[in-house]
Amino acid sequence: MRTVDHEVLFSPEKIGEMVRELADAVDSRSVDSFLVLTVLKGAAIFSSDLVRAMATPTELAYISASSYVDGFVPGEDLTVRLGENLEVRDRDVLIVEDIVDTGRTIREIRRAVEELQPRSTTVVSLVNKIDRRDTNFQPDFTGFEITHEFIYGYGLDWDERFRDLPYIALARV
Numbered sequence: 001m002r003t004v005d006h007e008v009l010f011s012p013e014k015i016g017e018m019v020r021e022l023a024d025a026v027d028s029r030s031v032d033s034f035l036v037l038t039v040l041k042g043a044a045i046f047s048s049d050l051v052r053a054m055a056t057p058t059e060l061a062y063i064s065a066s067s068y069v070d071g072f073v074p075g076e077d078l079t080v081r082l083g084e085n086l087e088v089r090d091r092d093v094l095i096v097e098d099i100v101d102t103g104r105t106i107r108e109i110r111r112a113v114e115e116l117q118p119r120s121t122t123v124v125s126l127v128n129k130i131d132r133r134d135t136n137f138q139p140d141f142t143g144f145e146i147t148h149e150f151i152y153g154y155g156l157d158w159d160e161r162f163r164d165l166p167y168i169a170l171a172r173v
């Protein structure tokens with residue numbers, strides 16, 4: 001594999017500060033507890049830091065969304081996979097994303113979750129990529145704002161690589 005010289009965009013320290021800010025924001029919802037739905041795979045690392053920075057008690061669950069199932073083509077409606085036996089009704093749900101880009105994934109996930117009649121739904125995303133938004137979806141809380149850049153690290157992949165970097169890097173493509 002070619003060695004990549006990473007250009008750090010958001011350092012571990014900056015990410016740590018942002019995680020604490022977002023944890024405070026989420027805590028300000030003042031609910032008794034959150035059912036945290038983490039969107040795999042990218043948000044797994046952010047989510048595990050976020051829940052440990054939050055004061056609100058949590059129950060953790062993991063969900064996925066894909067546009068590549070059952071012959072669906074990318075860009076069309078997504079299939080959202082919620083865990084079996086996931087009790088969402090009357091729960092305060094926190095959906096955790098690493099990045100919102102076009103907004104289609106999170107829009108479909110929120111729609112699928114709301115069909116299960118939660119008491120409330122809050123969406124938090126570490127990164128808000130605003131240039132390619134083609135839905136009017138806005139997360140309740142967002143951290144870093146970027147425009148057109150391609151980023152990776154801290155859960156975000158570049159062809160499935162580099163999710164394990166402790167910082168977010170900027171791809172020079």
Ligand code: PRP
Nearest residue numbers: 040041042098099100101102103104105
């Ligand atoms: C990324 C990211 C969001 C989605 C955002 O997931 O984690 O779920 O894309 O894009 P959108 O706003 O244009 O829908 P990806 O499909 O790359 O999967 P991954 O989390 O497993 O890397």
